[in-house]
Amino acid sequence: MCTCLEALELPHQMLSASELRSDFRRLFLDNSQPGTFQHVFASVEDQLAGNPCLLHPERASCDSCDDSQPSLMISGSPCDPFSQQSGKRFQPGAVSGHKLFSVTMESIIAMYIDKQPPIGLFEQVMGFVMPFDAFSTETPYQRRGITRYKYATYQ
Ligand SMILES: [Zn+2]
Secondary structure, three states: HHHHHHHOOOOOEEEEEEEEHHHHEEEEHHOOOOOOOEEOOOHHHHHOOOEEEEEEEEOOOOOOOOOOOOOOEEEEEOOOOOOOOOOOOOOOOOOOOOOOOOHHHHHHHHHHHHOOOOOOEOOOOOOOOOOOOOOOOOOOHHHHHHOOOOOOOOO
């Protein structure tokens, strides 16, 4: 993400990042200049709760945005609940009953609602904008008012 903004020569300040997997965190930290990220959280849930981040464990809390609103939020979440690669993808209850469904539909959405970025880049599989099941027309994208953000598809 940072590399893309740098490649486009867009001036930016990385307010925070959240990543569950320590090896993935190490990957992006090892590939960025020291001090690039102001806060790095172990999870979106930690960030939403205002817990101290991994860079500042001595603090009582870290506000990932301090006093400013982020102008851009880049996010992604596990594709497992929405993926057409699953043989159960269009069976009733398969999407909303998936154990990782709440990561996107609760935590990621809560982050957008909390931080209110005017622009959001959210990476997800095409199944996210497809009906929940073979008997529905509603899609995960249509839930919880996230349609405020328009989507485009890129392959
Ligand atoms: Zn911090």
